[in-house]
Structure formats: C-alpha cells, structure tokens
Amino acid sequence: MLKFLGLTLLAVVVASLPARAVTVGEDGLHKEDWFSMTFRDIKEDVADAKAAGKRLAIVFEQRGCIYCREMHEKILSDPEVRDYIKANFMVVQYNMFGDEEVTDLDGETLTEKSAARKWGYVFTPTIVFFPEEVTGDVPVSEAAVATMPGAFGKWTFLNMFRWVREKGYEGDEHFQTYHARIIQELRAAGRLGAEE
Template sequence: MIRRVFLVLAAFATLTFQAWSAEVGEDGLHKQDWFALTFRDVAEDIETAREEGKRLVMIFEQRGCIYCAQMHEKLLADPEVADFIKSRFKVVQYNMFGDEEVTDLDGEVLTEKTAARKWGYVFTPTLMFLPEEAPEGMTAAEAAVATMPGAFGKWTFLNMFKWVDEKGYEGEEHFQKYHARIINELRAAGRLESE
C-alpha cells in the first residue's frame, strides 16, 4: 500500500513538473510557445513588433545553461511576468552558439554565434531590448536601448521590461533607481515576498 501511494505521488509530481516546466527543443534551449519564430532579420523584427504594438527583445541562450532554465521555469512560468511580456514585447530567441542566419541592422549577414561575438555577448541569458524603430547605420548592439546580462530575481527581471516599456531609458531615472522605487512601493503594498 505504501509503495502504491509513493508511485501515485511520484507520478503526480512528474506530471506537475511537466506542466510548468518549459519544453526543451532539439537545440537544447528551453522554449516558450509564445516566443516569435522569425527569419532573424533584426530590422524586420523591429518593424513587425511595432506593427503589433510591441517592442522587440532578443534573448541569447545556450544549451545546458542553468540560468536560462531558471528564467524559463521560474520567471517566464510566473503568470504576472509572462502576461506582461507577452502583451508588450515580441520575443525572439537566439542560440549563442547557433548557426541560424541573422541579418544585423547594418545589413551584415551573420550566424547566431557570430552575431553574439560581434555584439559582445558572453553571458546567457542575455536580453537585448531594441528601439521602437530600426535606426540606420548601427548594429543591433549599438541600437539597443537596454541590455540585461544574466539571470535575476522576479522583480529585477520584470522591472527591466516595465522600465523599457515606459521608455525609462529616455528619462533621468536610471534603471537601478526605478527598480529601487518599485521595490519600495511593493513593500509598502505588502506585495514583496522576496527579490
């Protein structure tokens, strides 16, 4: 009887884990069904996002990245985080060591891995937030309005998306000050469990 109960609990735990964990693709990267599949032409992706009333964010990941897995299984599995991002951003995933073709804003055709090198990205996950319109004569990295290298807690992660959505990069309030203000507001409202 104890063994049967254990097997039922183990099966339930497995199903529960599968229900909230992100799918892993053949490339070894975790996938969200709401990530956009594009031809990775950065200017075109910026324009498509703008037409949809969204902003483009590119996420660099790599196979076996524990921080990428945490981002998918904790942050992007959180409805508050995922719903905000899905409603305001078009997300395109890049494999830091991938061979898929990428067209930079300056017109140069690269692979995902040569784009990562050209743009100076060495950590995964790295999120690159692009402007509302594609500028001419710049690389994607030069045009980025913000970059988030590495994995962070829920509020740092979500607040970066909110800061970009509110165009905080155009104002005087640096992201760190914005983030501290939001954290204080969450504490005052009794909503902050942990950062």
C-alpha cells in the same frame, strides 16, 4: 486546530512542488510557445513588433544553461511576468552558439554565434531590448536601448521589461533607481516582504 494543520500541510506540499517543466527543443534550448519565430532580420523584427504594438527583445541562450532553465521554469512561468511580456514584447530566441542566419541592423549577414561575438554578448541568458524604430545602419550593440546580461529574480527581470516599455532609458531615472522605487512601492502595498 485541524484546519490550521491542514493549511500548513498544504502550504508545505505546494512549496515543495517542482518548478514548471519546460519544453526543450532539438537545439537544447528551452522553449516558450509564445516566443516569435522569425527570419532573424532585426530591422524586420523591430518593424513587426511595432506593427503589433509591441517592442522587440531578443534573448540569447545556450544548450545546458542552468540559468536559462531557471529563467524559463521560475520567471517566465510566473503569470504576472509572462503576461506582461507577452502583451508588450515580441521575443525572439537566439542560440549563443547557433548557426541560424541573422541579418544585423547594418545589413551584415551573420550566424547567431558570430552575431553574439560581434555584439559582445557572452552571458546566457542575455536579453537585448530595441527601440520602437531603428534609423541608420548601426549594429545591434549600438542600437539596443538596454541589455540584461545574466539571470535575475522576478522583480529585477519584470522591472527591466517595464522600464524599457516605459522608455525609462530616455529619462533621468536610471534603471537601478527605478527598480528600487518599484520595490519600495510593492512593499508599501504589502506585495513584498522585507527580504525581497
């Protein structure tokens, strides 16, 4: 009985612990030490990601974004999510209202904020996924193979990265169908409860 009470108390304490604290940069954005720092030339970044055996993803965030904070503290801190993304993607962070220079795939030089407007990204976080190679001079919004606008839970988030890595966008299985199938498989394996 005491052992059961001790385990119950431990579970309550662990569940009440705050989410992982995340470093915030001078620009007000939450930082991951494994995000890539680049010159923000999209063609170069796609090529560099490919050379490393990865895919490029850019994430738009903004100062004070509670959903961005949640993404960093609860989703990117999860070892399963973080390790998968680190192994398979080169992630570059963009400030939705930033002034850093960006070179679009069509060669146009922009600021981060004018790039966000040009490409039509208005939510933070927004994650933009790229093909393994880029051909032609088209803007990012036309070259992207998938976009995840807004904040999602662990499995939707992770499954989008998996779907892109597996090139699901080239097949007939829509992301929502893929996601539902993976969730059913996780439930069958006992990794998820009925409520997830």
